[in-house]
Amino acid sequence: MIPLAQMAVEVLGTADPRAKTDLSRTHAAAWLDARADGTLPEIGTGTPPDRPARPDRPELLHPRDVPRRKPGTPEGRIALLHAVAHIELNAVDLHWDVIARFSHVPLPPGFFDDWVRAADDESKHWGLMSDCLQAAGSHYGALPAHAGMWRAAEETAGDLMARLAVVPMVLEARGLDVTPGMIEIFRRAGEDGAVAALETIYAEEVAHVAYGSKWFNFLCGRDNLDPRPTFHDLVRTHFHGLLKPPFNEEKRADAGLPPDFYWPLTEEA
Ligand SMILES: [Fe+2]
Ligand SMILES: [Fe+2]
Numbered sequence: 001m002i003p004l005a006q007m008a009v010e011v012l013g014t015a016d017p018r019a020k021t022d023l024s025r026t027h028a029a030a031w032l033d034a035r036a037d038g039t040l041p042e043i044g045t046g047t048p049p050d051r052p053a054r055p056d057r058p059e060l061l062h063p064r065d066v067p068r069r070k071p072g073t074p075e076g077r078i079a080l081l082h083a084v085a086h087i088e089l090n091a092v093d094l095h096w097d098v099i100a101r102f103s104h105v106p107l108p109p110g111f112f113d114d115w116v117r118a119a120d121d122e123s124k125h126w127g128l129m130s131d132c133l134q135a136a137g138s139h140y141g142a143l144p145a146h147a148g149m150w151r152a153a154e155e156t157a158g159d160l161m162a163r164l165a166v167v168p169m170v171l172e173a174r175g176l177d178v179t180p181g182m183i184e185i186f187r188r189a190g191e192d193g194a195v196a197a198l199e200t201i202y203a204e205e206v207a208h209v210a211y212g213s214k215w216f217n218f219l220c221g222r223d224n225l226d227p228r229p230t231f232h233d234l235v236r237t238h239f240h241g242l243l244k245p246p247f248n249e250e251k252r253a254d255a256g257l258p259p260d261f262y263w264p265l266t267e268e269a
Contacts, residue, residue: 168212
């Protein structure tokens with residue numbers, strides 16, 4: 001078995017989305033099986049690429065140039081599934097990137113277990129969205145997608161606490177806020193396959209936010225930092241824009257994210 005950081009670099013370096021997610025799941029299973037057997041395989045170190053390898057399609061556009069379609073139409077629902085597929089593929093890379101990029105930081109093995117699990121979930125989520133797109137007569141790559149998805153990774157490449165604050169605790173938490181509304185759109189349209197897929201994603205995303213807050217709090221405790229002001233400072237420095245209510249306060253609470261973490265970030269400092 002190759003060291004974990006090397007597995008991460010391999011996934012990041014794979015461009016084809018099906019090949020990337022398959023490799024991600026194979027590597028995750030190897031790591032998690034070994035851990036379930038009570039062993040600790042080598043984490044090693046690895047140099048992740050500045051940007052992960054991506055397929056030629058979808059075409060990546062500035063968010064302003066990505067055409068908006070009404071969710072009340074079949075085309076609008078395909079565009080929504082496509083946007084979620086794009087987010088999931090990006091999330092696969094984000095979770096492997098945190099493993100490789102911060103593999104030199106001394107951390108308990110449970111840190112790596114959590115992000116391997118999250119990467120495995122995202123790989124499955126991409127597959128679910130890809131299947132829904134195919135059932136609707138489309139596929140991932142058929143539409144243009146958001147070009148700015150790797151920005152959060154670049155902004156936080158030098159700071160693990162900033163990475164945890166921005167990626168799981170801001171961006172993935174945002175997913176908890178918006179997914180119920182998305183599920184409702186597909187429910188009203190009678191698209192049960194998409195409803196089931198999005199419900200799986202919604203249920204599993206809570207854990208990713210929880211991994212973020214768990215390890216953020218761990219690092220604060222290790223460095224004797226007060227988590228709440230530290231979170232606010234890091235988000236204000238590394239994330240551009242204010243957080244937007246309404247928040248899914250219940251799921252955020254399940255994920256260990258209290259209101260006094262996010263509400264102050266809805267306003268300028
Ligand atoms: Fe996901
Ligand atoms: Fe996630």
